[in-house]
Amino acid sequence: MAEAVALPRTAPGARGAVLQEYGVYLAVAVLVVFNLAFTANFWSAANLRTQLVQAAPVVIVAVGMALVIGTEGIDLSVGAVMALVSALIPLYLGYGVGVAFVVALAAGAVSGLFSGTLVAVLGVQPIVATLALLVGLRGLGLVIAHGQLVDIHDTALLDLGGGAVLGIPVIVWFAAGAAALGGLLVGRTTFGRQLVAIGGNRSAAALAGLPVRRVLITVYVLCGVLAALAGLLATARLRAGDPADTGQLMELSAITAVVVGGTPLTGGRVRVLGTVAGALLMQLVRATLIKHDLPDSTAQMVQAALIVVAVYTARERSTR
Amino acid sequence: MQAVLDVEDVSKQFLGVRALDGVSLTLQAGRAHGLVGENGAGKSTLIKVLTGVYRPDSGTVRLGGRQVAFAGPADAQRAGISTIHQEVNLIPLMSVARNVLLGREPRTRLGLIDGAAVNAAAAELLARYGVRADVRRPLGGYGLGTQQMVALARAMSFDARVVVMDEPTSSLEPREVATLFEVVDRLKADGVAVCYVSHRMDELYRLCDDVTVLRDGRRVHTGELAGLKRVDLIALMLGRDTGELKAHGATAFSGEHHAEGEPVLRATGLVSRPRVAGVSVDVRPGEVVGLAGLLGSGRSETARAIAGSLPLQAGNVTVSGTPVAGGPGAAIRAGISMLAEDRKADGIIPNLSIRENIVLAALPRLSRGGIVSRARQDRVVRTFMTRLRIKASGPEQKVAELSGGNQQKVLLARALCLEPRVLLLDEPTRGIDVGAKAEVQALIDELAEQGLGVLLISSDTEELIEGADRLVVLRDGAVAGHVPAGHVTEAALLAALASGEQAREGEQNTDADAENAESEPEPHAAADQSTDAEDRADPGAAAIHSEEADHG
Numbered sequence: 026m027a028e029a030v031a032l033p034r035t036a037p038g039a040r041g042a043v044l045q046e047y048g049v050y051l052a053v054a055v056l057v058v059f060n061l062a063f064t065a066n067f068w069s070a071a072n073l074r075t076q077l078v079q080a081a082p083v084v085i086v087a088v089g090m091a092l093v094i095g096t097e098g099i100d101l102s103v104g105a106v107m108a109l110v111s112a113l114i115p116l117y118l119g120y121g122v123g124v125a126f127v128v129a130l131a132a133g134a135v136s137g138l139f140s141g142t143l144v145a146v147l148g149v150q151p152i153v154a155t156l157a158l159l160v161g162l163r164g165l166g167l168v169i170a171h172g173q174l175v176d177i178h179d180t181a182l183l184d185l186g187g188g189a190v191l192g193i194p195v196i197v198w199f200a201a202g203a204a205a206l207g208g209l210l211v212g213r214t215t216f217g218r219q220l221v222a223i224g225g226n227r228s229a230a231a232l233a234g235l236p237v238r239r240v241l242i243t244v245y246v247l248c249g250v251l252a253a254l255a256g257l258l259a260t261a262r263l264r265a266g267d268p269a270d271t272g273q274l275m276e277l278s279a280i281t282a283v284v285v286g287g288t289p290l291t292g293g294r295v296r297v298l299g300t301v302a303g304a305l306l307m308q309l310v311r312a313t314l315i316k317h318d319l320p321d322s323t324a325q326m327v328q329a330a331l332i333v334v335a336v337y338t339a340r341e342r343s344t345r
Numbered sequence: 346m347q348a349v350l351d352v353e354d355v356s357k358q359f360l361g362v363r364a365l366d367g368v369s370l371t372l373q374a375g376r377a378h379g380l381v382g383e384n385g386a387g388k389s390t391l392i393k394v395l396t397g398v399y400r401p402d403s404g405t406v407r408l409g410g411r412q413v414a415f416a417g418p419a420d421a422q423r424a425g426i427s428t429i430h431q432e433v434n435l436i437p438l439m440s441v442a443r444n445v446l447l448g449r450e451p452r453t454r455l456g457l458i459d460g461a462a463v464n465a466a467a468a469e470l471l472a473r474y475g476v477r478a479d480v481r482r483p484l485g486g487y488g489l490g491t492q493q494m495v496a497l498a499r500a501m502s503f504d505a506r507v508v509v510m511d512e513p514t515s516s517l518e519p520r521e522v523a524t525l526f527e528v529v530d531r532l533k534a535d536g537v538a539v540c541y542v543s544h545r546m547d548e549l550y551r552l553c554d555d556v557t558v559l560r561d562g563r564r565v566h567t568g569e570l571a572g573l574k575r576v577d578l579i580a581l582m583l584g585r586d587t588g589e590l591k592a593h594g595a596t597a598f599s600g601e602h603h604a605e606g607e608p609v610l611r612a613t614g615l616v617s618r619p620r621v622a623g624v625s626v627d628v629r630p631g632e633v634v635g636l637a638g639l640l641g642s643g644r645s646e647t648a649r650a651i652a653g654s655l656p657l658q659a660g661n662v663t664v665s666g667t668p669v670a671g672g673p674g675a676a677i678r679a680g681i682s683m684l685a686e687d688r689k690a691d692g693i694i695p696n697l698s699i700r701e702n703i704v705l706a707a708l709p710r711l712s713r714g715g716i717v718s719r720a721r722q723d724r725v726v727r728t729f730m731t732r733l734r735i736k737a738s739g740p741e742q743k744v745a746e747l748s749g750g751n752q753q754k755v756l757l758a759r760a761l762c763l764e765p766r767v768l769l770l771d772e773p774t775r776g777i778d779v780g781a782k783a784e785v786q787a788l789i790d791e792l793a794e795q796g797l798g799v800l801l802i803s804s805d806t807e808e809l810i811e812g813a814d815r816l817v818v819l820r821d822g823a824v825a826g827h828v829p830a831g832h833v834t835e836a837a838l839l840a841a842l843a844s845g846e847q848a849r850e851g852e853q854n855t856d857a858d859a860e861n862a863e864s865e866p867e868p869h870a871a872a873d874q875s876t877d878a879e880d881r882a883d884p885g886a887a888a889i890h891s892e893e894a895d896h897g
Contacts, residue, residue, distance in 0.1 A: 213716055213717055214712075214715050214716055214717060215708050215709055215712045215715050215716075215717055216715060218701060218708060218717060219708065221694075221697065222694045222697060222701070222705055225694035225695060225696050225697055226690075226691075226692075226693065226694045226695065228690055228691050229685070229690070229691050229692050229693065229694055230694070230705070231654065231673060232652070232654050232673055232683065232685055232691050232692075233673070233677075233705050233706035233759065234672075234673040234674040234676070234677040234678075234706050235674075235705070235706070236674065293694065293695070293696045293697075294696055
């Protein structure tokens with residue numbers, strides 16, 4: 026996908042470079058092989074479905090996050106957007122799933138418009154601009170839901186969370202779609218190439234007449250919309266609107282997937298396929314350890330180690 | 346007279362590049378010593394050796410007759426060498442008094458900081474240098490000038506015997522400059538040796554007793570300043586001999602172009618604070634206009650203002666009579682392309698390929714419905730890679746892996762594939778190898794012959810003289826003179842640079858007023874200045890035409 030574009034053979038003699046490029050796919054492959062050999066029932070349809078369904082929301086959010094990180098930014102508000110959406114959906118379900126869907130995505134877009142404007146027009150640092158939303162939006166969601174969990178009975182929405190098409194869960198279709206569109210956007214559109222150029226050298230991009238502000242705002246809007254979509258699907262899967270828990274720590278999972286997938290935090294490069302693999306890797310690590318009766322806390326420590334390794338291998342790339 | 350600081354035969358290398366090559370410098374008590382040179386001459390390195398940041402590879406530094414080797418800046422400061430930098434390195438949120446006495450605060454008997462004593466001591470110190478500031482207020486609330494005075498007071502409170510000032514006025518208001526000058530005078534009267542680095546001739550002649558000129562890491566001149574004519578000092582800095590003129594042929598430029606018709610670019614009365622204060626310049630199709638001036642004269646800023654990347658407070662830019670709206674995008678659509686001075690910071694997108702760097706600005710034109718067309722890109726990229734002879738393994742090679750010369754060609758290609766009518770070139774051959782330099786110069790020639798209007802900025806005097814058909818000379822952000830077509834010679838350029846400076850000789854006492862006049866570009870003020878310039882001009886300056894004609 027995005028990797029197909031503008032990546033010549035790296036300078037010779039860099040084994041590290043190969044690891045940077047393909048390390049995440051290699052790690053996924055190794056884990057899959059390991060599980061095939063040592064984990065009972067790994068290669069069952071039910072288990073594969075579970076793994077994909079659990080990774081799907083992270084993939085959707087992480088694709089948006091990868092775009093933002095590609096511009097040398099970051100979006101901490103994605104989890105809170107999911108929470109807000111989970112509070113909004115029960116309010117609008119009465120008008121039908123379509124309306125609830127539109128309202129949810131619009132909420133994500135407005136949130137992105139807000140942080141994007143802060144970043145692009147007012148020059149606020151992305152981490153600060155989105156931190157404000159991280160705190161504020163979940164609070165807003167709790168206010169809307171009166172701090173309560175609201176059950177959902179609308180079958181159309183529940184189908185989005187639990188249904189399947191061609192044997193593959195709807196939520197996985199959404200994740201695949203988001204990844205495919207994200208990859209095309211980055212690799213094949215003017216907007217995507219401008220996004221990467223702005224992340225690579227904002228000053229040069231501005232001098233070359235690129236619409237820097239417009240691109241930055243759009244990127245945050247896209248990230249907000251994708252987070253809202255993930256929030257909607259999470260709510261459908263949970264069968265309840267729960268602003269207290271929905272999307273909790275999602276910003277960290279998404280950033281982890283992006284970083285482990287090989288997108289540098291310094292911007293100028295977006296690896297959509299790598300991000301998908303990063304999300305799958307984190308999911309597989311957890312599943313593998315749990316299946317081998319190691320506690321969740323161990324899984325967390327292994328994930329932490331993976332992040333350190335990923336950032337360390339990415340380090341060479343950023344030192345030009 | 347007594348040598349306080351004596352630097353002898355100091356050399357310093359960085360990765361095999363000689364930054365200083367056997368340089369000597371002697372600072373004497375009660376005298377100010379000007380240190381001048383263009384970019385890369387070695388001034389900063391020498392200052393860093395003086396102030397203990399660098400250790401010299403060879404040579405000696407003597408302070409008060411004793412040889413010293415500083416372990417670091419703090420060590421040098423304790424020994425009595427204080428530095429005032431361009432930027433103020435103090436803590437803006439702390440009070441003025443705390444900044445002055447940071448690290449040496451008077452204590453109470455309990456070992457706590459004695460606030461009252463701090464304030465009293467700081468107030469007394471500041472008063473000695475004529476600084477009026479409430480020492481209890483945070484430093485950040487004051488202007489840069491005051492902050493610099495506070496830095497100076499702090500430096501002096503170490504009982505400094507030597508004060509090094511590195512372009513101290515570059516960010517000061519005229520009034521603050523006047524105060525700074527008074528302080529320097531007082532330092533001299535107190536017997537302190539001052540080393541004063543500046544590009545501004547007025548300041549040097551106002552303050553300094555001696556001068557040392559550095560060029561390419563070597564000392565090319567040292568001596569009393571009073572006997573040295575401005576034009577000679579500038580010639581020394583630029584490495585030109587005023588008497589002798591080299592024959593053509595050192596660059597790849599062919600000579601004159603045939604400029605014709607109405608100006609394609611007309612910039613009138615551009616003001617972009619703080620560096621551009623009323624610049625007007627025209628470029629006709631097929632003409633190469635050189636923008637000349639010493640460092641800090643506002644050349645790059647003028648180009649950036651024309652290209653829409655610096656906001657204009659006044660003035661306007663037209664292309665073939667059509668006004669250009671603000672912003673780089675509008676300028677590009679109007680047909681103005683710029684090659685920025687700093688290739689790394691403002692030019693290349695390092696992690697993208699040659700192809701993507703070339704088509705960057707033209708991407709929307711090479712796309713259909715927002716989807717990039719690889720075929721169209723490849724056609725354009727192939728054309729330019731051949732035409733500009735970009736040497737690379739292929740269009741997909743990362744631009745960061747290319748040599749400086751090839752990167753520059755990529756950036757030229759980026760500008761050219763927008764099909765501009767005006768090209769602004771800011772130091773197009775800086776830091777690229779000889780071969781690429783000749784190719785770029787030949788290309789500039791070729792483009793002008795094809796009818797492009799070119800505005801050329803170059804610190805390379807030869808390039809400017811042989812490349813440009815006529816020169817517009819800037820000084821302190823305003824036009825200080827013109828060298829018309831047919832008269833572009835080294836002598837004329839040097840004379841123009843010097844006479845622009847001389848325009849203000851004798852009005853040093855009212856320096857502040859003159860600066861004020863420039864920040865508000867009233868036509869009559871500019872005209873007065875250039876009339877002055879002509880009156881005082883050297884014989885060699887016959888070719889300089891007065892600004893009056895333009896303003897009349």
